[in-house]
Amino acid sequence: MNIGFIGVGGMAQAIIGGLLQAKAFLPEDIIVHSHRQESYEPYATQHHLMAAPTNAAVVTESDLVVLAVTPNVAPAVLTEIKDQLADGQTTLISIVAGLSLDAMAQLVGPNVPILRTLPNVNVEIGAGMTAVAANAQLTGGKLTSALGVFGAIGTTTELAEDQFGVFSALAGSSPAYVDLFIDSLSRAGVKYGLTKQQATQIAAQATLGSAKMILKSDKIPFALIDQVASPGGSTVAGLLAMEEAGLMTAVVKGIDATVAKDNANSH
Numbered sequence: 001m002n003i004g005f006i007g008v009g010g011m012a013q014a015i016i017g018g019l020l021q022a023k024a025f026l027p028e029d030i031i032v033h034s035h036r037q038e039s040y041e042p043y044a045t046q047h048h049l050m051a052a053p054t055n056a057a058v059v060t061e062s063d064l065v066v067l068a069v070t071p072n073v074a075p076a077v078l079t080e081i082k083d084q085l086a087d088g089q090t091t092l093i094s095i096v097a098g099l100s101l102d103a104m105a106q107l108v109g110p111n112v113p114i115l116r117t118l119p120n121v122n123v124e125i126g127a128g129m130t131a132v133a134a135n136a137q138l139t140g141g142k143l144t145s146a147l148g149v150f151g152a153i154g155t156t157t158e159l160a161e162d163q164f165g166v167f168s169a170l171a172g173s174s175p176a177y178v179d180l181f182i183d184s185l186s187r188a189g190v191k192y193g194l195t196k197q198q199a200t201q202i203a204a205q206a207t208l209g210s211a212k213m214i215l216k217s218d219k220i221p222f223a224l225i226d227q228v229a230s231p232g233g234s235t236v237a238g239l240l241a242m243e244e245a246g247l248m249t250a251v252v253k254g255i256d257a258t259v260a261k262d263n264a265n266s267h
């Protein structure tokens with residue numbers, strides 16, 4: 001089984017890094033091509049991957065092909081590789097935000113098995129959160145293989161396509177928002193005399209532990225707050241000050257803006 005990548009930007013590199021770390025694919029079974037030869041060739045050489053000369057060649061060489069280009073060029077790339085996909089032998093896996101199964105089928109034809117996914121960058125360390133939706137052509141062993149790609153590098157969840165927008169905000173974009181939160185905690189630590197490195201390590205480890213607690217607990221996060229906020233203590237003072245500054249409203253507004261932009265870009 002081999003896997004090709006069309007587009008070798010930030011997200012493709014995160015997936016490839018995760019797959020190599022998980023030993024889900026051998027380096028020589030990973031084929032890459034993207035727009036700029038000067039960036040994908042050195043990347044392929046560095047990681048001992050196969051570099052293909054064209055997008056069409058990636059499809060011809062691959063059992064699974066991951067479309068990892070930005071949404072604005074995805075339709076043109078799908079049109080470019082349509083003939084190589086037409087026999088339905090290669091499974092198309094898209095990670096393109098906002099691009100529906102129907103829109104893809106209209107571009108590549110009705111026989112192609114397609115898995116629409118929305119991974120997040122944490123796949124790079126095997127801790128991804130990926131939404132998946134398969135079309136009717138993707139069944140049996142082909143479906144198992146396609147799902148296995150993301151199962152090897154994190155958690156997957158089957159999702160109705162009309163929920164991909166909110167998923168993209170809560171899982172696809174949220175690593176950036178959590179990074180902002182951790183950096184804000186860390187900056188506050190610097191304000192009180194910690195080094196940035198110390199403060200970041202402390203804030204990141206505390207955030208990781210809290211996420212693990214939430215996943216393990218049968219309580220909602222709001223209930224866990226009360227476990228931390230001692231009566232008359234410092235945490236409740238901090239919580240009230242954060243709320244006065246509008247933390248929850250700011251987060252929900254951020255998600256509203258993310259979902260609105262995803263909707264505007266979707267087809």
Ligand SMILES: NC(=O)C1=CN([C@@H]2O[C@H](COP(=O)(O)OP(=O)(O)OC[C@H]3O[C@@H](n4cnc5c(N)ncnc54)[C@H](O)[C@@H]3O)[C@@H](O)[C@H]2O)C=CC1
Pocket residue numbers: 006007008009010011012033034035036055068069070071073077095096097118119120121172
């Ligand atoms: N960055 C993230 O955390 C996530 C990104 N995505 C999706 O992943 C896709 C890629 O995003 P990024 O990696 O962030 O973008 P990027 O800009 O880092 O990578 C895009 C890649 O596509 C290549 N490319 C452009 N035109 C091409 C063409 N005609 N043929 C072949 N390759 C071409 C570029 O050279 C580059 O390697 C997007 O569709 C995005 O919606 C989905 C989930 C998370």
Ligand SMILES: O=C(O)[C@@H]1CCC=N1
Pocket residue numbers: 097168172173
């Ligand atoms: O920013 C973006 O458009 C993509 C979708 C989810 C994460 N990154």
